Amino acid sequence: MTRHPSSRLRIGIDVGGTNTDAVALDARDRLVARAKRPTTDDVTGGMRAALEAVLAELGERSRDVRAVMLGTTHATNAVAERQGLARVGVLRIAGPVADAVPPLAAWPSDLYGKVVAGVAGVGGGHLIDGHPVAPLDIEAVKRFLGEVAGRAEAIAVTSVFGPVHPEHELRVAELVRAELGTAVRVSMGHQMGALGLLARENSTVLNAALGPAIAVVTAALSRVVTDHGLDAATYFAQNDGTLMEAAHADRFPVLTIGSGPSNSLRGAALLTGRSDAIVADVGGTTTDLGVLVDGFARESAAGCVIGGVQTNLSMPDVLSIAYGGGTVVHDARVGPDSVDRAITTRALVFGGDTPTLSDAGVLAGRIALGDRDRIADRRDGGAAARLKTAVEDFDTELSHAVSLVSHGRRDQPVIAVGGAAGLVPDTVGGHAVERPRNADVANAVGAAIALVGGEHETVVPAGSGRREALQEARATAVERAIERGADPDDVSVVRIREVPLSYGGRRSIRVTVKAVGRLADPGLPPQTAADYE
Amino acid sequence: MAEPMVLTADDLDDLALGCAVYGTGGGGDVSGELLAASVALKTYGDVPLVPMTDLPTDGLILPLSMIGAPTVALEMPGSGREAEAARAEVERLTGRRVVAVMAAEIGGANGVAPVGWAARLGLPLLDADGMGRAFPELQMVSMHVAGLKPEVVVLVDALGNTASLRPVDAVWAERWGRALCVASGSSALMADHLLTPADRDAVVHGSVSRALEVGRVLRTADEPMDALVAALGARSLVTGVLEDVDRDTDEGFVRGSVTVSGRGADHGRHLRIELQNENLVAWEGGAVLASVPDLITVCDTQTGIPIATESLRFGQRVTVLAWPCDPLWRTPRGLEVAGPAAFGYEHHYMPVEWTGLLMEEGRR
Structure with missing residues (x-):
C-alpha cells in the first residue's frame, strides 16, 4: 500500500539565543511533533538535542522527513558579539572615483578591529557605460595579498559598477587562489546584489567575515541528518524568508542574517490563520516587533543595519526593544543585559540569585515558571517592588513600540510568539493580544514553511518593449523557483526591481524579479480536495 | 551680533532628511553624500552657516552641484578632491577669491554635499540655494x-x-555640461x-536652515x-499603494510615471505621478492635482521618510504630498524657466493651493 502523500514531513529548526526549537509539520502544515531544548555554546548540541527529540516523538514516521530547514541567529550573533568572525582583507577596486568615502568608513571601531586584516584601494573598476576607470592594477592586488597573507582568512573584493561589470572582481578571485590558495575564501561584491557601492561593500565584507561562523552550523546540521540516516534535503532560512540549500550557506552566510524575524512572522501567520497583524516575538534578550502584510513580513525600505553596519540586504522591518525573558532586573533599571540561556540556573524562580523579567512575569501572574515561592524566599526590602516596576516598564516600552510599528492603527491584533510570549499583557496600547497554540515555537514553524525562491536578473529595453520583456523576466523567475523545488501551483512573483542603466542614448533597465512558492514534495501529487477528507 | 550658526557632523542626518523632502524624489539618494560629508567634517572640521550679508562684498560665492544620474552617484561617491579643483580653476579664471560655497540645489544629495x-x-556655507527644491536641468536656477x-x-x-566652459547662455551650459558629464560616466561636479x-x-534665502528644521521635525x-x-x-x-512603476533613463534622466492606488479613505482613487528625475505632475484622471514648479514628494506612509524616484517600488505604501514653491518660480519668468511648458507639458500652471480649493469645491 502506498503511503498517503500527506505523510511527508518537514522539520523546521530555530536556533535562538536561549532555546533551540524544532517542529515537524505534515504536508498540510499541521504540527505533528515539537521540542524545545536549551541552546548550547557550540550550537550543535542544542540543535542535535532538539532534532533528536522531535525524531523520537515522530517514532517510525521519522523516515518520512524529506526536508530539514534551519533558521539560525548564529551569523547575527557573531556580528553583534564580534565573535567567531574571520579576519578579512578588504579590497576596493575603484581607482580614485570613490576616495571621498574610504572602505568601511562608518563601521564601529571595535568591529573594524576584529574583522579587518588590511584595507586597500587599487586601480580598476568601470564607469557605468563600461569604460574602465583604470586597468586592474594587478601588481597592487598582489602586493596587498602579500601584505595580508597569513593574517587574512578571507578576502572581500568590491569594484565600482561590479554588478554590471564583474570582470575585475573575478580576476582578483583568481589571483587570490593563485597567491593565497583555495583555503582563503573570496567574497565578491557583484554577488551581493544591487548598485550602491558602500552598502554593497559592507555586505561583502560581512559575508567574508561570517564564513567560520556559518561553517560550524552547516557541518553540525549535516552531521545530525547523516547520523540519523534521514533522507532529507537541508536548507538554511534566509533574510527574505526563503530557503537556501545548506551547501550554499558557506558562500553566502550573510544571507542567513535576519531569517529569525521572517520565520517568526510567517510562523505567527500560520498559527493564527491571520495575514495582517503585528507580531511580538519575545525571546530571551529582546522583544522584536514586526508587521505581517498579506501573509508576508513587511520589509524595510532601506537595507538592514547589522551590528552597526549599513548593508544592502533586505530584511523584515523589525523594531527591537531590549526586554526579553532573561533580561536582568537591576536596582535602578531593567536590562539591557540578559542571563540568556542561563535563565534555568540564574533566575530566582529556578533557585538562582538574579532577578529577571521572567521572575517579574511569574510574580505578576502572567507566566507559570519554576517555583514562585522562591521569589518570596529571597524577598528583601525592595525586590518585589522592583519586579513589579519591571513589568510596568516592559508594558510601557512594548506599547510605545507597537504604536510605532502600527503607526497608530489599532485595528490589528498583536500576535505574541516566542519563548517568553507569556510576558505580553492581554492588551497592548489598545491592540488585542492573541496567543496561538505553539506560539513558543513559531520561529521553527516559520522555518518549516519557508518558501523556495527563484530570482532572475536581466537587462530589458526601456520604453515600448518593456512590458513584454518584463513578462518574460517574470516567467523565468517563476521557472527558476520551480526548478529549485517550488510547487508550480503556488509560485508567484513577489518582487520586481528596476534600475535604469543606460546613459547617453542607450535605453535599458536592469530588472531583478523574485518569485517564491512553497517547497513541493517531489513525490507529492498536486493536492486535491480528497487530501483533506 | 547673533552667534554664527555652525554645522557639525551631528546635524547632517537631519539636514539630509530635510534635503530629501525638498528633493521631490530627485536630487539623488542622500545616503552616499551624507557619508562623504560626514567623513569631510570629521577630517576638516565644522562649517559655519552664514547669511549673504555676512560675506565680504569683493568675494565670490561658489555655487556647486553634482550633475549626472542618481544611480551613478550611489555607486561612485567621487574622489572628494573635485571641489578643490573647481575652486582653483574658478580663482585662476576670474582672478578673484572664493569666500563661500553655496548649494546650487537644496533638494536631495546636492543639498547635503556642499557642507x-x-x-x-x-569655507563657510551660504544659507541659501538656487532652487528651494530640486530641478533636473541646470538652467532651472534662481540665478537664471x-x-x-x-x-x-x-x-x-x-x-x-577638469573643464571650463564659456557658454553663450544657461541652456548651452546645460547642453555642454551634460555632454561632458555623460563622457565622465554620468557624474561630475x-x-x-x-x-x-x-x-x-x-x-x-534660508534654504539650508529650513531643510535642517524639516529634517528635525520629521525625525x-x-x-x-x-x-x-x-x-x-x-x-x-x-494615501495608498504603488501599483505601477514605469521608469526609463534617457539622456541622463530618469523618466517615467508611477501610479498610486488609494487605500482607506482614498479607496478607488488612482493618482499618476509623472517624473523626470523629480516628481513633476500629479494627475487624477484628466485633472492636474499638482504641478511643477510646486513641490511633490512621495513619502513612506508609516515613517514619513521621502522616497526617491529611483527607489520607488511596486507595493510600497505611500502618501503623496504637494506644497507651494518659492514665489520667484511663480513669476512669468520663473514659469518660463521651470513651469509645465519647460517640461513639455501643455497644461497651465495652477498653484497647488488653488487645485486643493477646486477639489473641495467639486466634492461639495
Missing part, C-alpha cells in the same frame, strides 16, 4: 530667473578631468553662475506624516 565641500575648502548669465562653468569629474554678495535677489515627531504636512504647509494628495 562637505565647504569643510574641505575651509534673475537674469544672470552662467559666464564661466567649471566641471570636474571623479578622475580629476559643476560650478556655475558664480555670485557675489550683491546678487541678493538671485538666490532662495522627532510621534506622528511623522502629520508633522511633515504641518511643517511644510503641504497638502496630502493621496
